Amino acid sequence: MRPPVVLVVDDVIAIVEELMTLMRLHKIPATGALDLNSAIQTLGREPDIRVIACDVRLDRGSGPDLIDLIENHSALRHRDLQFLFITGDPVVLEQNKDGNRLHMLSKPVQPAMLIATIKQMLGFEHA
Amino acid sequence: MRKGLASTITRKDGGQRREAVLPCATNQQQRYYIRKLIRELAETQPGSRLLQSTLTENTPPKEASSDAILVHELSQPLFTMSMASESLRIALEAEEIDRAGMRQTVRRIADQIQRAQAIIDQVASTASGRVMAAESCDVVAAVAGAAHLLDLAIAPDLEISWLSSDQEMLVAMNRIELEQVFINVLRNARDSIKTRKEAGWDGKGRIAITMDSYNGEMHCLVADNGAGLTACAPETVFQPFFTTKGDDGTGLGLHICRQALHNAQGTIHIAPGALEGAMVEIRLPLFGQEHEVRQTAG
Numbered sequence: 001m002r003p004p005v006v007l008v009v010d011d012v013i014a015i016v017e018e019l020m021t022l023m024r025l026h027k028i029p030a031t032g033a034l035d036l037n038s039a040i041q042t043l044g045r046e047p048d049i050r051v052i053a054c055d056v057r058l059d060r061g062s063g064p065d066l067i068d069l070i071e072n073h074s075a076l077r078h079r080d081l082q083f084l085f086i087t088g089d090p091v092v093l094e095q096n097k098d099g100n101r102l103h104m105l106s107k108p109v110q111p112a113m114l115i116a117t118i119k120q121m122l123g124f125e126h127a
Numbered sequence: 128m129r130k131g132l133a134s135t136i137t138r139k140d141g142g143q144r145r146e147a148v149l150p151c152a153t154n155q156q157q158r159y160y161i162r163k164l165i166r167e168l169a170e171t172q173p174g175s176r177l178l179q180s181t182l183t184e185n186t187p188p189k190e191a192s193s194d195a196i197l198v199h200e201l202s203q204p205l206f207t208m209s210m211a212s213e214s215l216r217i218a219l220e221a222e223e224i225d226r227a228g229m230r231q232t233v234r235r236i237a238d239q240i241q242r243a244q245a246i247i248d249q250v251a252s253t254a255s256g257r258v259m260a261a262e263s264c265d266v267v268a269a270v271a272g273a274a275h276l277l278d279l280a281i282a283p284d285l286e287i288s289w290l291s292s293d294q295e296m297l298v299a300m301n302r303i304e305l306e307q308v309f310i311n312v313l314r315n316a317r318d319s320i321k322t323r324k325e326a327g328w329d330g331k332g333r334i335a336i337t338m339d340s341y342n343g344e345m346h347c348l349v350a351d352n353g354a355g356l357t358a359c360a361p362e363t364v365f366q367p368f369f370t371t372k373g374d375d376g377t378g379l380g381l382h383i384c385r386q387a388l389h390n391a392q393g394t395i396h397i398a399p400g401a402l403e404g405a406m407v408e409i410r411l412p413l414f415g416q417e418h419e420v421r422q423t424a425g
Binding site: 012015016017018019021022024026032033034038042108109110111114 | 204210
C-alpha cells in the first residue's frame with residue numbers, strides 16, 4: 001500500500017469517501033479526516049502528505065484553523081504543505097496580480113477540475 | 128457573482144513556503160467562515176498584498192435565510208453525486224468492468240438524490256408548517272436488497288443462509304440507508320472469506336444471517352467463516368479510515384454503519400465467531416417503539 005500524499009478533511013463522510021475513491025481511481029494515494037484533531041493526528045502519522053484538501057466550514061472549527069494548528073505544532077510546522085480549500089458558500093475569488101495559482105474551489109466542484117488542481121499541486125507531470 | 132478580493136499569504140520558514148489563498152468576505156455570513164491568518168506582518172514579503180480589514184474573527188451568523196441554507200445544504204449531495212458519477216465514468220472505461228462496484232456507486236448516487244430530496248422536503252415543510260411523516264422500512268427486504276446488489280447469491284464457492292421470523296420487522300430508517308448498512312457488513316464478510324481463501328484455505332465460504340424480534344427490538348446476526356478479526360481490538364474496525372484492504376478501501380464502511388444505526392437508536396457490534404470467522408450483531412428498535420426502548424434502557 002502506497003503512503004498517502006493527499007489528506008482530505010471534511011465533516012461529511014460521504015464527501016470524504018467519494019473524494020478518496022475518485023483519487024484512488026486516478027492513482028493518487030489519499031487518506032481522510034473528519035475533523036481538525038484527526039487531521040493533525042493523521043499528518044503526524046503520514047509524513048508523505050503534501051496536499052491538504054479541506055472544507056472551509058467544518059462542524060467544529062473552520063478549514064483555515066488547520067493552518068494555525070499546523071503552525072503551532074512543533075513537529076508539523078516545518079512540513080512542506082499546500083492547501084486546497086473547498087467551500088459550499090457563495091464566495092467569489094479573483095486571482096491576485098502576482099499570478100499565483102488559486103487554491104480555492106466552490107462546491108459543487110467539477111471533479112475533473114478538482115483532480116487537475118490536486119495533480120498540479122502535487123507536481124505531477126501531466127495534470 | 129459578486130466581486131471580492133483575494134491575495135496570497137506567503138511565509139518563509141526554514142526555506143520552505145506555505146501558501147494559502149483565501150477569499151475576502153463581503154458580508155457577515157461569509158466572514159463567519161473566514162479567519163484572519165496574518166498575524167506577523169514582519170514575515171511577509173515586500174510587495175505582497177495582505178488580507179486585513181476584510182477578514183474578521185469568527186462570529187456566528189445571526190440569521191441565515193432559508194434559501195441560503197438550501198443552497199449550502201444542497202451543495203453537499205450535489206458535490207458527492209458529481210464525484211460518484213465521475214468515478215462511474217472512469218469505471219465504465221476500464222478494461223475490466225467491476226459491475227458490483229459500479230452498482231454500489233449507483234446506489235450511493237441514489238442515496239444522495241434521496242438526501243437532496245429530504246432537504247427540499249424539510250425546507251418546504253418548515254415553510255408551510257407541515258409535520259413530516261416518519262420513514263420506515265422492512266429489514267428483511269433491506270438485507271435481500273443488499274445481498275442482491277453484491278451478487279452474493281451467484282458468488283462461486285459461497286453459501287448464504289438466512290433465517291428470519293415470519294413477522295414483518297419494520298424499523299425507523301430510510302431503505303437506502305439500511306441497505307447500505309447491510310451492504311457494508313455483507314461485503315466485509317465476503318471479503319474476509321476471500322482473504323482466507325487467498326491464504327490457502329480450500330473450504331467452502333459461508334455467511335449465515337439470522338433475524339428476529341423481541342422486546343421491541345430487531346436483532347440481526349451476520350456470521351461468516353472468513354479470516355476473522357485481526358490482532359487489533361474489535362471496536363477498532365469502527366474507527367474511520369481503519370482498513371485491512373490496502374488501496375482498495377477507504378476504511379469508512381463500518382464507521383458509516385455505526386453512525387447511521389446510532390441515528391436510528393440502533394447498535395452494531397463485532398466479535399470473533401464461535402469457532403472461526405467473525406460475527407456482527409445489529410440491533411434496531413422496531414418502528415414506533417423507538418422511545419419505549421430508550422426509556423427502558425435509560
